Amino acid sequence: MTSYNEEKLQHYKEKNKNRARLLIHCPDQPGIISRISEFLFSHDANIVASHQYSTDPEGGEFFIRLEFDCPELEAKFEQIEVDFQPIAAEFNMDWKLTAVRELKNVAIFVSKQPHCLLELLWEWQSSDLMANLAVVISNHEDTREMVESLGIPFYHVPSNKDIRHEAEARHKEILDEHDTDLVVLARYMQILTPEFVESYRNRIINIHHSFLPAFVGARPYERAYERGVKMIGATSHYVTNDLDEGPIIEQDIGRVDHRDHVEDMKKIGQTIERSVLARAVKWHLADRILVHQNKTIVFS
Amino acid sequence: MTSYNEEKLQHYKEKNKNRARLLIHCPDQPGIISRISEFLFSHDANIVASHQYSTDPEGGEFFIRLEFDCPELEAKFEQIEVDFQPIAAEFNMDWKLTAVRELKNVAIFVSKQPHCLLELLWEWQSSDLMANLAVVISNHEDTREMVESLGIPFYHVPSNKDIRHEAEARHKEILDEHDTDLVVLARYMQILTPEFVESYRNRIINIHHSFLPAFVGARPYERAYERGVKMIGATSHYVTNDLDEGPIIEQDIGRVDHRDHVEDMKKIGQTIERSVLARAVKWHLADRILVHQNKTIVFS
Amino acid sequence: MTSYNEEKLQHYKEKNKNRARLLIHCPDQPGIISRISEFLFSHDANIVASHQYSTDPEGGEFFIRLEFDCPELEAKFEQIEVDFQPIAAEFNMDWKLTAVRELKNVAIFVSKQPHCLLELLWEWQSSDLMANLAVVISNHEDTREMVESLGIPFYHVPSNKDIRHEAEARHKEILDEHDTDLVVLARYMQILTPEFVESYRNRIINIHHSFLPAFVGARPYERAYERGVKMIGATSHYVTNDLDEGPIIEQDIGRVDHRDHVEDMKKIGQTIERSVLARAVKWHLADRILVHQNKTIVFS
Amino acid sequence: MTSYNEEKLQHYKEKNKNRARLLIHCPDQPGIISRISEFLFSHDANIVASHQYSTDPEGGEFFIRLEFDCPELEAKFEQIEVDFQPIAAEFNMDWKLTAVRELKNVAIFVSKQPHCLLELLWEWQSSDLMANLAVVISNHEDTREMVESLGIPFYHVPSNKDIRHEAEARHKEILDEHDTDLVVLARYMQILTPEFVESYRNRIINIHHSFLPAFVGARPYERAYERGVKMIGATSHYVTNDLDEGPIIEQDIGRVDHRDHVEDMKKIGQTIERSVLARAVKWHLADRILVHQNKTIVFS
Incomplete structure (x- = not known):
């Protein structure tokens, strides 16, 4: 690139x-x-x-x-x-x-799966996502090379339920240092504490890999496969302290059929996830979203 | 009904x-x-x-x-x-x-194929199309029973290229009598004269059975089949004196594949035509469309 | 018509x-x-x-x-x-x-809302739904005129939870009399008993007005509105004794936004419901659906 | 990466x-x-x-x-x-x-715009496009770094109408050397000679940035903007010697409205182009496409 x-x-x-x-x-x-x-x-x-x-x-x-x-x-x-x-x-x-000329500072959190991060980097590179990509934080090393090759700082901050508070202390330090306006969870698989969520109220965007409120929680593609649905989806939303219950910003779906196993659904889903997340982030950056009573008004 | x-x-x-x-x-x-x-x-x-x-x-x-x-x-x-x-x-x-409380007077022109007319009648019956359906005019008798059963006046006015002017004289008489605000061509297969078009400038909506500007003119489904396209479409537009060249209001498409013959395309197309025309008519009735330089601004 | x-x-x-x-x-x-x-x-x-x-x-x-x-x-x-x-x-x-030349005998159950019934009647009239529409059964009188005007027998069989068994005894009588192959629940708002469901195993098609498994049960549009979703859907499925849990045949969705209230969602939803149900019924009639372990294989 | x-x-x-x-x-x-x-x-x-x-x-x-x-x-x-x-x-x-275990050798031709190339590289990297990406050939240097960083040979072969034959001689040399099975034109903006096309009959896939047969030829987005269409599209097809007239493999569209200028259409179009080309290439690699009388049969 x-x-x-x-x-x-x-x-x-x-x-x-x-x-x-x-x-x-x-x-x-x-x-x-x-x-x-x-x-x-x-x-x-x-x-x-x-x-x-x-x-x-x-x-x-x-x-x-x-x-x-x-x-x-x-x-x-x-x-x-x-x-x-x-x-x-x-x-x-x-x-x-x-x-408008003042770009927002964005921090991206990611775990192992890179497709959503990649989409955001791509959009940013081609000047379709107007922001300062200030920092990428991950609980894994997998995406470091890709991020640093673009000149973006990458921080590996291990996290799991036992060290959640230490990890978040480090997260806050990094976010403060980069004067972060928006946090994007680009398939970041760790739970955030209520304190963290509160300090970035309506400024943390997550991508959930299902058509909410269907398949709230873990393993949505596996459950979609079990149920035999004919469409799978993805949902971007602001994070609140109710898991997958925050204000929905954008959703989209893709068709599947009886031949599609869990792995096929995941691949089809990746394409949906990356575009649904990118649209939500762009709308936020363009100040197009207002939140009222756990719903969004999107002036698109 | x-x-x-x-x-x-x-x-x-x-x-x-x-x-x-x-x-x-x-x-x-x-x-x-x-x-x-x-x-x-x-x-x-x-x-x-x-x-x-x-x-x-x-x-x-x-x-x-x-x-x-x-x-x-x-x-x-x-x-x-x-x-x-x-x-x-x-x-x-x-x-x-x-x-808003003053409903517009609408005249529908139709030839033999009833699907677009039916959609409009259906929407009107279920109060989703807020207008006075003042009159239906056709160059055939086929749809008379359906129209009159709903209490709407139906006029059979034969038309072809040899009697175009006589037919239009009669059309104008009928439209004037019903104080018509909008003319909808719901698969009406006769050409209108420039004088007629001018007298209803930006107030005649046509449905063309292709994804314009592909397949301008006659027999679009036959030509779509010949070309081997993977999608067919429909276009609603205001009528001008350039055939199929007026300001486009709405378009939509449907997927076809190698198994679909011309007859299949026509059936798939009918569903697209009826929804594309209905949306355009509703937007016009709600004063959502402005025309500028042969394009529409649709505030939907 | x-x-x-x-x-x-x-x-x-x-x-x-x-x-x-x-x-x-x-x-x-x-x-x-x-x-x-x-x-x-x-x-x-x-x-x-x-x-x-x-x-x-x-x-x-x-x-x-x-x-x-x-x-x-x-x-x-x-x-x-x-x-x-x-x-x-x-x-x-x-x-x-x-x-293929032997058409299946179809019975349609409907309550007050006519849009799904209307779609099936329309498709049938235009020879796009190849079946004998043998009978329409309703717990209300609303659609009698429309049905009988097409020469199809209409039976009003009152039903509610107190007289469920009497109603179903009457249903069976009517279905047997018409040698029914397929029962279509075109927005029929009564629960069927396990005995009835068993006697038409994989031969009762229902339309549910949500994108299952989201909004199982009653009032899905109200709940979709409350949740602030950006898309609503409909699902056709074979009926089993687990409410809204039967094998899914087809699903589709439509976009909504913050301006759409419950009533708007219902209107947008009606268009989705009618096409999703019609596709499922046509596939069943064309022997395109196999059921295996609560999922469908649809050879479309 | x-x-x-x-x-x-x-x-x-x-x-x-x-x-x-x-x-x-x-x-x-x-x-x-x-x-x-x-x-x-x-x-x-x-x-x-x-x-x-x-x-x-x-x-x-x-x-x-x-x-x-x-x-x-x-x-x-x-x-x-x-x-x-x-x-x-x-x-x-x-x-x-x-x-199936024998992967096809693929050569990608590209000019300045990298989005289609990038999509193919991405799919290939994530093992969703099962092929040997043998070589990338371009008439510009722009994408060299990106290609070589993935370990794929990159050849800069200048081309224009004056040196077409020299360029193609070089192309053939490179393609032969890599035992090429499929040539993908990922927004390659040069015309190919009839001899070249003939030697890769039904093995050259092009992406055209319009919904063919609308806007055959140059500057389709500009012409789509001029015409005021409400949807833009992209078409992947096998290359024949009739410009943009070869057998269509896949098409897709995206919505635009009156606010979208040519630049906006190009951005919306890029997303469509990249997915339409990737689907066509994957179907070809999986031997899912048969060509008959300038149409494709796609067993998807």
């Missing part, structure tokens, strides 16, 4: 130097959009994309994602944040403003 | 009595959304859904679809239209305001 | 008057195909399609479906059956020989 | 040491299957999979693919070939017998 295309990255940053995203969640009421768009217009911003969702126009919840261009964004960014606070307070908003 | 569910229809109208849709196309510039949303807020309207698309933030085209609730809409509707005109003029807008 | 196309039916019977199907399941060993094909050749039969599946060449199970043409089939049919018995005994075969 | 899993390869060869495949095409007549299966049984072979297709039972063409296990296959292979010749002659067969 060729090394990462620094030129494309600079092009992306340059192209998006004046672009920002505003994500908002608040109780619904008339006038929210009017107030926000007036605010942006008064700050010389031009809205280039907007997605809105209301759970119920009568007393429900309001969600919006806005993308806008604003000349001299870098200089004005903090002032925009300050100026928006009164509006946010008035409407009781959860909100986040992000500059 | 049971007769059309009048109760559901009334429920729909009641539920949507204060809901309207605003579709806008204009040159892009900062401040459009701010101006529109301020206008709606000042008229006590609450935006419940919005979709926006800009071809290019720098000097491109701007498209938006807004759905909003406004108390006492019926009484205020005309005033809102009047009040919006200065804004429309200022931004050089093409625009349209529609009241 | 036009009445059933008697002409097409006669054409089908005429075209297939010399065609038969042979389904076999036995322990695998070398020489089975040689023996069968030699037998057929010696009876002047020409194999026109064959599908084979072996669970494991070493001591596994062997399954085959053969379609063959044999001149004067009607006259020879019984002799072929007699002559095949020694081979069947030698290889310890479960087997079945069917004449 | 880790180096190729030699252990898995040996396991595959050992596991399949007694397995062979027999592909046959001949005029249809009764008794063919009987004759073949009797022959195999008399050679102690056990048929483990069979696929048959007849264009028309009355005077059509007959195609079959058989997979069988035969003890001591290596020792008996040539004798089986010799013994089968009289049968082949009697039925006027085109036929081919292959030993």
Whole structure:
């Protein structure tokens, strides 16, 4: 593989130097959009994309994602944040403003199976996954060579149920050092502690190798084979402390038939897993996902 | 089949009595959304859904679809239209305001094959296609019984290339009489004249039984079979005077293999045709489609 | 709708008057195909399609479906059956020989929701579902008109848990009277007793409105909505005495997103249910399905 | 990436040491299957999979693919070939017998875009593509590092219309040297001469970046964008001397919408291209494809 295309990255940053995203969640009421768009217009911003969702126009919840261009964004960014606070307070908003040119720092956790990691590395190399791949952490050595050949730091941190807390202490150290925004579990086969999950709330994406809620837990392909299903699937979701019960981001399926044994299902499943995980990660990086009551709103 | 569910229809109208849709196309510039949303807020309207698309933030085209609730809409509707005109003029807008409770009048043209007509009748009966099915026109008698059993007027208007103009004169008479908003060609096998097409510009939806631009013209399944394709498709599009070249609304495909002869392809294709046409018609009825430079913007 | 196309039916019977199907399941060993094909050749039969599946060449199970043409089939049919018995005994075969021109008698059970029944009636009317639709049985009156308008007998047999046995006694009476080969539960919302299920072993096809094994049991769309899945599905399966645990025949899925409420999911689901059930019924009618250890082998 | 899993390869060869495949095409007549299966049984072979297709039972063409296990296959292979010749002659067969353990030698041609090459390398590395990747030939240097890092010979052979014959002379030299069975054009952007194509008849697989026959020729994504299609596709086919007109092996599609510009379509298309090409190559390697009258019969 060729090394990462620094030129494309600079092009992306340059192209998006004046672009920002505003994500908002608040109780619904008339006038929210009017107030926000007036605010942006008064700050010389031009809205280039907007997605809105209301759970119920009568007393429900309001969600919006806005993308806008604003000349001299870098200089004005903090002032925009300050100026928006009164509006946010008035409407009781959860909100986040992000500059598109600032790439998120991503850490990937992986165990032995490399296919999901490989897909993310590939997308990243071809500039389809816009992030800083800051670090890869594994409880095995298998993928070290592949990761380091791309110039990405690789840490081998052994982990199992007996040394979970020591391992996580080390994980946190590494994540902090790399100022990590997002943790991706690319077929990482260890359980995370509630403390760890809480510290990355809605910022840990897992890929589960079944069509949830079918086959929650271990050995989903074996159980799919036993049941004689005609389709297998994969599910990407944010991690919570209920195993495989976190907010679902994306799912997809593939056909199988009576000739497919467990090993065939695993191969067919790998292709599904890698694309389902990659889509979820890209949507997160593009600030397209809002979480509400254990469900996701994906503005795709 | 049971007769059309009048109760559901009334429920729909009641539920949507204060809901309207605003579709806008204009040159892009900062401040459009701010101006529109301020206008709606000042008229006590609450935006419940919005979709926006800009071809290019720098000097491109701007498209938006807004759905909003406004108390006492019926009484205020005309005033809102009047009040919006200065804004429309200022931004050089093409625009349209529609009241959701006012169903569009739809005429369906069909020849011998009934499957697309049947799908539309079915969707309409089960209240999934919200329209007044005003009339069915055919150059054959085959579907009369089915149509009239549902209480829908059926007109047999013979047509072929020698009597095209007489036939169309009669078509126009019928369409005018039923105040027709949309013409659906549900496998209608006659060519329309440029005058007719012009008088229903972007208001005639056709289903073509191929994955356009593959197999433009006659006998697409025969040609697909000859070519040995592994997938066949269907395309719904607005009719223009270039045969099968109008703006594409929706497409879908199905798999075929070496065992499928032309007759098998036709059967597989029928299922695709009927769903692709139904989706296009529903999107049109819900004011989800904008046309620009022979392409559609579908806010689905 | 036009009445059933008697002409097409006669054409089908005429075209297939010399065609038969042979389904076999036995322990695998070398020489089975040689023996069968030699037998057929010696009876002047020409194999026109064959599908084979072996669970494991070493001591596994062997399954085959053969379609063959044999001149004067009607006259020879019984002799072929007699002559095949020694081979069947030698290889310890479960087997079945069917004449393609003899249509199976089908009974459809339905409750209030008509969409699956409608799909089957439609396919039957357009000669895509080759069967005698012998009778429709319902615990409600809703679909009587639709069924009787096509000349199919309709029986209203009230049923609930208190009168289950009386209802089933009546069901059996009706099924026997129509010499029923296959029972299709087209959204029939009553539980069947073990005795009834046993008497139609692998001859009752149900449609479950979820992607099994997700959402076994009641209210699957409500539970899919609660869980926030991004896809919903439907599953057709043979009925056993374990609720929703019988051999799966076919599954399919459709995409949903955060905007889809339970009612939207139900509508999207209806389209999936009707096609998944229709495919399963057609495969059964064409003797394409073998059952082994609670799984299906579908030679599609 | 880790180096190729030699252990898995040996396991595959050992596991399949007694397995062979027999592909046959001949005029249809009764008794063919009987004759073949009797022959195999008399050679102690056990048929483990069979696929048959007849264009028309009355005077059509007959195609079959058989997979069988035969003890001591290596020792008996040539004798089986010799013994089968009289049968082949009697039925006027085109036929081919292959030993599964003998991997085919594959040459990949690529230009600048690496995604299809990468997919094939990936599948090969993970032992999902059972072949000897003998050599990669390119008219550019871009992919050399990636290829050589896996221990595969890479040849840079400049080519353009002025030096086509010199280039192809060099190509043939390299292909002969590696005893090449199959040439895969993994986005190779040069035209091949009729002589070259003829010398690898039905053994050159190309990936075309459109849903053929839509957008034959150059710049398909640009033309798809211009036309405003809602789906884009890719097609793998055997190369003939009619550009993009060879027998289609596999096709697939992906959805696009009004927001997708040419660059977006290319990215979406890459994912489709790589999977469509990989499937075609795997089917060819598994002897699953027969060609008849510019169409493929794929026994998948």
